[in-house]
Amino acid sequence: MLLIRDFGVFTAKEYDRFRNGSSVLKEQLPAQPSVFYKNEWNGWNEFTGIEHKKEEVNIQEIQKIAIEMGIKTKEEWRMAVTTKQIDAPLFVSKVQGFSNWTQFLNTDKYRDFEELLSFTRSLGIKTQTDWRGWCRDNERPQDVPFDLHTHYKDSFLSLERPNNISFWRYIFVGE
Structure with a gap:
């Protein structure tokens, strides 16, 4: 062991x-x-030898600590937790509010949600299929991911919006 x-x-x-x-x-x-x-x-x-934290964890608080410590990867996170540099869950990906490692460790290289909306709505496309075609036929900016849904789903879900509007309609057209 x-x-x-x-x-x-x-x-x-x-x-x-x-x-x-x-x-x-x-x-x-x-x-x-x-x-x-x-x-x-x-x-x-x-x-x-893993010790799991049992109490509720505030994802924003531990994210702030991780960023302040300069943690950039999942492996660095694990090392910091196992060596007790940070008092947090080893498997932070299972904590409510965790989206993905890039977002959690603030190594995000993509536009924020509002900037993305300005960009996608300026294209004049209306559907996910149109988006795929646009990406195939044009040079997509490096700071705009191909998989918009995976990257921006949480931002979309956090909005106060009519329940019947789809992610894709909101991204390309608005309400």
């Missing part, structure tokens, strides 16, 4: 990759630790 904890292995998937990455480790580590250690097995969290 110490070897697993020393190398920062946190999940079953990572354990498999770690174990299979070396013939020596493959011989030394069991393929199924839950079966091998069945009498003392208490789950992956104990096996890997």
Whole structure:
């Protein structure tokens, strides 16, 4: 177990990759630790040494701390949590309000929502199909993602708007 904890292995998937990455480790580590250690097995969290925060977490507060610390990647986040530099959940992606790592760590390279609306509405297109065609036939600016829905869905959902307007109609036409 110490070897697993020393190398920062946190999940079953990572354990498999770690174990299979070396013939020596493959011989030394069991393929199924839950079966091998069945009498003392208490789950992956104990096996890997992960301590999960149980209380409610304010996503904006821990995001601010992460940005102030200069954390830029998921791996840096994990290191900061496991070394107790930050008191937050290791799997922040499971915290309510988490959208994606780029947005959480403020490494977003795309336009903000209002700027996107100005851009997309100026194109004169009306549907997602039109958008795909426009992207195929034109050079899309680097600060505008192809997958608008994934990137801007939360901004759209946070708006006070008529319930019957679709994401795509709002993006291209408005209310």
